[in-house]
Amino acid sequence: MASPEEEEEESLDQLPGTVLGTIISKLDVASICSVASTCKTFNACASHILTFIPSFHLLDIAPSIDLLRPLLPPNPYLKSLKLDCARLDDSAINVFVRDSLHQLYLHNCANFSGKLISEIGGKCADLR
Amino acid sequence: MSSSAENPTLTAEITKPSTEIATETAQSAKKITLKTSDDQIFEVEESVAMEFATVKSFFEDAPSSTDTVPLPNVPAKPFSQVIEFCKEQIKFKANPDETEKKRSNSEFVKEKTNEDLVEMIPVANYLEIKDLLDVLNQAVADRIQNRSVEYVRSFFGIDNDFTSEEEALLREEHAWAFEDVDED
Incomplete structure (x- = not known):
């Protein structure tokens, strides 16, 4: 280093x-x-x-999965995530769901299935 | 002749003891001599110089030193602004008032140019003045937030070291981030 x-x-x-x-x-x-x-x-x-910021808030735009992926590298310190999900579907879960999250705001998530929402709950045990 | 010349002084001492004490304190306040990278000599009150962690540890290692302290990484122009900040800061040590301190800090950065801020950062970093570094970092972040790539380059005096292909690719990748930036 x-x-x-x-x-x-x-x-x-x-x-x-x-x-x-x-x-x-x-x-x-x-x-x-x-x-x-x-x-x-x-x-x-x-x-x-981007690998250690504690919060990632992006609500001005609805990112595509390709835009989002490089912005969300592995980050064990990520506690707060706010996203506009209008252009995301169930496949995005692997990109943004982290077990370190304490706070998760998902806007416009009509494309997400109910199954996905419960999966998020299962993966993020510390979510408040 | 000599007694009459002495008498007024004595009277003054008796009648105005507070002034005398104040003068004496100012005279006896130890000064530290510091030399900048461009060979300018600064005489700074000890209380101010002790705000510079780097200088403080110099005197902790050599307590009786009366030598001039060389500051090889510190040019005079940003250094005089750093001294200005530290003089303000020590007032708040004796009389802590967070609201007033914040107001004073924001006043300090408000009247500084972009160049002033960028020049002071390495000085604050070298002298290890944490409060000043925090203030400067936040001020710089506030000034480059939501600004164009060109603005940020000129702010820091950055040379663009991307090839035109690399830059075009980055601009395409981050195109969304350049929408609605503040005008330069």
Whole structure:
């Protein structure tokens, strides 16, 4: 881990890698994706952040499963998830359902079966 | 002649003891001399300098040192703004008032340019001033939230190191994120 961080510091002259991570983790999901397109350092940092942010709230758009998959990498710290599910169906469950979740808001989930909803309950034991 | 010259001083001491004490404290407040990377000398009150964890540990290792402390990673311009912040902060140590502290912190960042903020971050990081770093990180996040890729690049002075193919692919992948960003 040490060497990529050193490279980050060099390429940005002065902004320390850990500080950059802290700043990006304060942004919303859309802004994280936006800064990921600025340069390779920010891109790597943004990808890394998506593996430990505690909340993922995306309600401005209804993502497709292909759009959602790279945004939700394995993340054992993910506690709160808010999604617009208008373009998702039962197959999405493997992408967004995590046993670490404490809070789950699913909007427009008409495409989900009742079976799926009960499966979510079974997989997320800590859900409040 | 000499006695008459001394007398007024004595009288002043007796009649205005509070002023004398205040002057004495100001005079005896220990100053720490710090040298920035661009060879500027700063004389900072000890209480302010102790806000810099890096400087504090320097004096913990060498308590009697009267040497000038070199700050090889710290240029003068952001450093003077960092001192300004720390002077405000120590007022709240003696007299804690969270509401007033927040107001003072937001006032501090409000009048700073984007460049000021970006230049102060490595200084706050190097000197390990946690409160300032928190304030700066949040301020920068607030300023780049919902802004265009070009805006963020110029904010940090980033060189785009993607090939045009790579950038086109990323823009396509994240196209949704660029809708409705604030105007630059």
